[in-house]
Amino acid sequence: MARRSSWLPGKRTLLGLCSFGTVLAVYSIVSNLPDANQVITPPPQAILATLAEGVADGSLFSAIFASLGRVLVGYALGCSAAIVLGVLMGWFRTFEYLVDPLVEAIRPIPPLAYIPLVIIWVGIDERSRILVIFLAAFLTCIVSTITGVKQVPRVFVEAAQTLGASQMRLFLTVAIPSALPYIFAGLRVALAASWTTLVAAELVAAQDGLGWLLQNGRRFLRTDVVMAGVVVIGVLAFSMDRGLRYLQHRWTRWADVR
Amino acid sequence: MSADRSPSGTLSVEGVSHVFSRVNQPDLTVLDEISLSIEQNSFVSLVGPSGCGKSTLLRMMAGLEKPTAGRILLDGRAVEGPNAERGMVFQQDAVFPWMTVQKNVEYGPRSRGLPRAECARIADEWIRLVGLEGFASSYSRELSGGMRKRVDLARVYANNPRVLLMDEPFGALDSQTRETMQDELLRIWEAERKTVVFVTHDLEEALYLSDRVIVFSPRPGKIVANEAVDFRRPRPSDIRVSDGFVAARRRLWGLLSPARADRSPS
Numbered sequence: 001m002a003r004r005s006s007w008l009p010g011k012r013t014l015l016g017l018c019s020f021g022t023v024l025a026v027y028s029i030v031s032n033l034p035d036a037n038q039v040i041t042p043p044p045q046a047i048l049a050t051l052a053e054g055v056a057d058g059s060l061f062s063a064i065f066a067s068l069g070r071v072l073v074g075y076a077l078g079c080s081a082a083i084v085l086g087v088l089m090g091w092f093r094t095f096e097y098l099v100d101p102l103v104e105a106i107r108p109i110p111p112l113a114y115i116p117l118v119i120i121w122v123g124i125d126e127r128s129r130i131l132v133i134f135l136a137a138f139l140t141c142i143v144s145t146i147t148g149v150k151q152v153p154r155v156f157v158e159a160a161q162t163l164g165a166s167q168m169r170l171f172l173t174v175a176i177p178s179a180l181p182y183i184f185a186g187l188r189v190a191l192a193a194s195w196t197t198l199v200a201a202e203l204v205a206a207q208d209g210l211g212w213l214l215q216n217g218r219r220f221l222r223t224d225v226v227m228a229g230v231v232v233i234g235v236l237a238f239s240m241d242r243g244l245r246y247l248q249h250r251w252t253r254w255a256d257v258r
Numbered sequence: 259m260s261a262d263r264s265p266s267g268t269l270s271v272e273g274v275s276h277v278f279s280r281v282n283q284p285d286l287t288v289l290d291e292i293s294l295s296i297e298q299n300s301f302v303s304l305v306g307p308s309g310c311g312k313s314t315l316l317r318m319m320a321g322l323e324k325p326t327a328g329r330i331l332l333d334g335r336a337v338e339g340p341n342a343e344r345g346m347v348f349q350q351d352a353v354f355p356w357m358t359v360q361k362n363v364e365y366g367p368r369s370r371g372l373p374r375a376e377c378a379r380i381a382d383e384w385i386r387l388v389g390l391e392g393f394a395s396s397y398s399r400e401l402s403g404g405m406r407k408r409v410d411l412a413r414v415y416a417n418n419p420r421v422l423l424m425d426e427p428f429g430a431l432d433s434q435t436r437e438t439m440q441d442e443l444l445r446i447w448e449a450e451r452k453t454v455v456f457v458t459h460d461l462e463e464a465l466y467l468s469d470r471v472i473v474f475s476p477r478p479g480k481i482v483a484n485e486a487v488d489f490r491r492p493r494p495s496d497i498r499v500s501d502g503f504v505a506a507r508r509r510l511w512g513l514l515s516p517a518r519a520d521r522s523p524s
Contacts, residue, residue: 153350155348155350155352156352156354159346159354160354160365161340162320162342162346162414163342163366164341164342164366164369165369166369173365177354180356252356254397254398254399
């Protein structure tokens with residue numbers, strides 16, 4: 001088992017780098033052709049130079065700092081609320097009947113649709129951006145949390161009951177661990193949704209952050225800035241997802257998630 | 259080990275019926291006024307064709323289902339819901355996959371609030387008794403089907419219930435593992451006699467294990483025979499091919515399926 005898991009990531013990483021490398025190579029060739037317009041398609045070296053410049057004058061870090069703060073706060077609050085509420089909804093029938101219609105009615109509305117309303121109610125400040133990310137994380141995470149708790153096999157519940165487990169113990173030692181793989185799936189989808197929403201929120205209502213950087217780049221036709229921003233967002237979101245995957249692997253190894 | 263609880267474990271089933279109500283269809287009577295008494299420390303099998311309600315009766319004994327009519331008593335007290343007095347082994351794999359073997363076996367004692375050290379000691383002992391030494395820190399997915407059943411047995415025994423209810427526990431195992439597990443179960447049971455109610459559709463299994471075999475009719479389930487099995491214990495494995503065993507099996511087969519009594523058992 002240990003041998004297989006050390007061999008697989010090696011092959012996976014290699015293949016993953018292959019597809020990434022191909023895209024980079026093709027773009028590099030196209031953007032470096034003699035008649036390529038460097039303003040529209042800045043070559044990789046120009047994007048790198050822009051990134052280096054952003055690092056040197058600190059503007060990149062302040063943008064990252066602003067965006068990462070929003071994502072982390074909104075995401076953490078949204079997912080915490082979703083897990084608490086979702087576990088209760090999945091476990092207690094009465095609670096589900098009470099809250100489910102509301103959640104189901106709100107869920108199909110894209111979180112971005114709330115931006116105008118949030119601006120009217122809360123104004124254009126930090127709270128409104130965090131609120132929109134909170135909504136995005138909450139609404140995506142709660143669905144899989146509910147599913148996870150509902151999918152707890154009956155035989156586990158009955159085994160625990162006939163071993164004398166109290167309701168509370170059943171909930172803590174059977175319902176939640178059994179739902180954990182689903183909860184992790186929800187956490188990962190919610191993370192992607194949080195980044196999506198963050199950038200959109202910053203495009204329309206912010207004076208700093210990575211989304212604002214993109215918007216600024218477009219305004220001055222600095223395609224290299226836009227692409228540098230895209231790369232940074234990609235790297236950040238990817239690293240956070242990797243972190244989650246690592247936790248998922250550690251905590252739900254029993255479920256054999258690869 | 260059994261000293262901390264009164265050694266009784268007498269089950270009485272009094273006029274129990276079970277009726278499923280269905281949508282747009284007449285109600286389905288699964289069990290029809292069953293009355294039955296199971297002596298303490300005896301090993302009793304319930305056999306019958308599928309759908310005769312034997313599993314439903316067992317689940318009612320566990321407190322996982324409620325009888326539509328009648329009641330079930332354990333040592334004179336009515337069964338109200340599931341608890342640690344009546345342990346259950348299921349046909350499906352019920353080992354918690356997110357816990358190690360050790361934690362699984364400790365689960366019952368921990369649920370009853372015994373001190374941590376005491377739980378660990380009980381679990382160690384039962385893990386050893388079911389032959390899983392060296393697997394205490396393994397997870398369910400690392401074990402074979404037979405080993406998981408051993409965990410199930412250790413887990414339920416470690417909780418020291420008054421009655422053990424087993425719902426076709428070996429039904430999903432291959433025939434060789436199944437015979438090994440039957441011998442294991444007998445060995446454990448001879449060492450620590452408890453009331454066992456064992457549901458199976460396998461007559462050979464029922465005869466080999468039990469003091470008493472109770473035969474149910476097809477739905478709606480009624481008791482058509484309640485026979486003592488007198489083979490001396492401990493029973494050797496090859497008793498299964500002795501003349502007396504084969505004759506008993508043939509006779510029960512006739513009771514089980516009167517319409518097919520002229521055909522030889524499979």
